[in-house]
Amino acid sequence: MSNIVAIVGRPNVGKSTLFNRLSGTRKAIVNETAGVTRDRNYGKSEWNGVEFSIIDTGGYATNSEDIFEEEIRKQVMIAIEEADSILFVLDVQHGITDLDTAVAGILRRTKKKVYLVANKADNSDLIFAANEFYSIGMNGQVFPISSVNGSGTGDLLDAVVADFDIKPNDDDENLPRIAFVGRPNVGKSSTVNALVGIDRNIVTDVAGTTRDSIHTRFQKFGHDFIMVDTAGVRKKPKVHEDLEFYSVMRSIRTIESADVCVLILDATRGIEAQDLSILDIIINNRKGVVIMINKWDLVDKETNTMKEFEEEIRNRIAPFRDVPIIFTSALTKQRLIQVLESALEVYENRIRKIPTSELNNVMQKAIAALNPPALKGKFIKIKYVTQLPTFAPTFAFYCNLPQYIKDPYKRYLENQIRKNWSFTGVPMQIFVRKK
Ligand code: GDP
Numbered sequence: 422m423s424n425i426v427a428i429v430g431r432p433n434v435g436k437s438t439l440f441n442r443l444s445g446t447r448k449a450i451v452n453e454t455a456g457v458t459r460d461r462n463y464g465k466s467e468w469n470g471v472e473f474s475i476i477d478t479g480g481y482a483t484n485s486e487d488i489f490e491e492e493i494r495k496q497v498m499i500a501i502e503e504a505d506s507i508l509f510v511l512d513v514q515h516g517i518t519d520l521d522t523a524v525a526g527i528l529r530r531t532k533k534k535v536y537l538v539a540n541k542a543d544n545s546d547l548i549f550a551a552n553e554f555y556s557i558g559m560n561g562q563v564f565p566i567s568s569v570n571g572s573g574t575g576d577l578l579d580a581v582v583a584d585f586d587i588k589p590n591d592d593d594e595n596l597p598r599i600a601f602v603g604r605p606n607v608g609k610s611s612t613v614n615a616l617v618g619i620d621r622n623i624v625t626d627v628a629g630t631t632r633d634s635i636h637t638r639f640q641k642f643g644h645d646f647i648m649v650d651t652a653g654v655r656k657k658p659k660v661h662e663d664l665e666f667y668s669v670m671r672s673i674r675t676i677e678s679a680d681v682c683v684l685i686l687d688a689t690r691g692i693e694a695q696d697l698s699i700l701d702i703i704i705n706n707r708k709g710v711v712i713m714i715n716k717w718d719l720v721d722k723e724t725n726t727m728k729e730f731e732e733e734i735r736n737r738i739a740p741f742r743d744v745p746i747i748f749t750s751a752l753t754k755q756r757l758i759q760v761l762e763s764a765l766e767v768y769e770n771r772i773r774k775i776p777t778s779e780l781n782n783v784m785q786k787a788i789a790a791l792n793p794p795a796l797k798g799k800f801i802k803i804k805y806v807t808q809l810p811t812f813a814p815t816f817a818f819y820c821n822l823p824q825y826i827k828d829p830y831k832r833y834l835e836n837q838i839r840k841n842w843s844f845t846g847v848p849m850q851i852f853v854r855k856k
């Protein structure tokens with residue numbers, strides 16, 4: 422099912438450099454309209470055809486010199502709880518420090534797979550020096566790597582991927598899976614509880630419940646669906662409550678096992694970087710999304726309050742604006758049913774398949790109305806388009822010079838698809854291929 426790999430270690434050993442290399446991310450995405458740098462501590466990666474999630478724990482800690490050992494300790498504990506595999510990064514150029522020893526002490530107690538990564542082994546002398554790390558008292562092999570030049574990362578990934586538990590999903594029911602996600606205190610538990618109690622026809626039935634997820638089965642509107650929810654949603658782990666990082670970490674597995682995620686925001690706080698991080702995880706996993714602005718009962722309203730609020734949210738989530746936004750109160754149950762209906766629509770949108778002939782009829786007109794801009798005197802001709810048979814909407818456009826089609830034109834194509842068919846709430850991929 423899901424495989425979550427966490428990178429841990431003290432500051433400056435090269436965790437984020439390794440994260441960037443493994444996730445293929447180069448730099449933080451800056452949303453200019455909003456002036457917010459989105460955290461890029463979460464990535465989706467693939468090795469030998471196996472997908473996994475990768476998390477850089479360090480980025481959520483303060484970057485100051487006097488970083489508390491306590492902060493690192495907390496993050497390592499969370500990584501142990503939430504991840505399947507842990508990359509424990511050390512710096513060969515610096516050797517073993519007291520903080521490294523402290524981290525090793527925590528990791529020694531876990532049953533999860535821990536990989537000892539000797540980073541900054543940029544040359545053969547340093548690769549040899551990595552043997553020093555066998556003395557830190559962890560079981561298993563030391564993997565000398567260089568995050569900067571990439572050497573050794575292949576062997577490391579071979580080992581990590583080979584150890585994955587590739588058990589299929591435990592409940593095989595082919596029903597829409599809906600999850601409620603969001604920061605602490607936005608109203609996740611209140612919403613789930615309000616829904617569970619909202620109608621006596623709802624059948625709550627625990628199927629495929631595992632240590633860390635509860636699957637509740639619902640019957641409503643002639644639909645059967647499953648509400649996916651981590652144990653943490655209802656049962657609050659008090660120790661971590663203060664840690665925003667924890668809520669993001671906690672969301673990952675839930676998001677991965679859902680088809681549609683309802684991202685809950687707190688109307689009294691608006692949308693913040695943490696919310697955008699969770700949204701990024703949803704988009705990276707290509708899951709459907711509904712945005713629920715909760716605690717709407719607490720907001721002083723004037724004529725345009727809702728419209729303005731909605732507009733602000735759309736600007737912040739740009740370019741992926743085509744998302745349902747619903748204003749709710751879990752307290753008064755206002756519009757909670759609408760949230761569910763909307764989530765089911767998004768589910769339908771996510772599995773929508775457009776017949777190739779219909780797609781080409783419409784899109785050829787859209788392309789004729791605005792041809793891709795010619796580049797270096799070359800005329801770019803898109804010959805046809807087809808929707809690929811993937812689980813989430815992906816469109817391939819075939820053309821003579823694919824490398825000349827840039828992002829703005831791809832966005833035009835995506836917008837045209839969205840204008841003609843309903844893909845609301847669903848991230849979309851556009852590929853351009855040579856033909
Ligand atoms: P983090 O605090 O653990 O996330 O560490 P960073 O990824 O920010 O890296 C700390 C410093 O080490 C940066 O200056 C990196 O460029 C450098 N660094 C990271 N990986 C390597 C490596 O493989 N070789 C060398 N020579 N430097 C590295």
Ligand code: GDP
Nearest residue numbers: 605606607608609610611715716719750751752
């Ligand atoms: P969670 O941490 O996301 O599960 O949030 P909770 O469901 O525990 O809610 C946090 C707090 O917000 C609790 O005190 C709730 O009673 C309150 N709350 C949740 N939803 C609403 C709402 O729609 N309106 C108001 N006024 N309070 C709410």
